[in-house]
Amino acid sequence: MKTAVSIPDDIFERAERLASQERRSRSDVYAAALDEYLARHAREEITDTMNRVCDEVGETDDAFLAAAGRQVLDRVEW
DSSP states (O other): OOOOOOOOHHHHHHHHHHHHHOOOOOOHHHHHHHHHHHHOOOOOHHHHHHHHHHHOOOOOOOOHHHHHHHHHHHHHHH
16 A cells, blocks of 8 residues: 655654665565554454463473563563
8 A cells, every 4th residue: 555654754764774675665664664563563463462472382380480470471572
């Protein structure tokens, strides 16, 4: 789908440089950026992903792993 959006000049220039450096199209860079942004901000997708990971890993009674996991989660921006 084609669309027109307005973005600040500095962001446009940075995106142009990235596209050139990675030999990707401008559309590809913007689509990837928007996809990443949406994935980070869709709470239900984050919860679903975490639930799937927990189901795959299973439960553990390891106190060290539980403490390490809590420390990591405390440092993550939600």
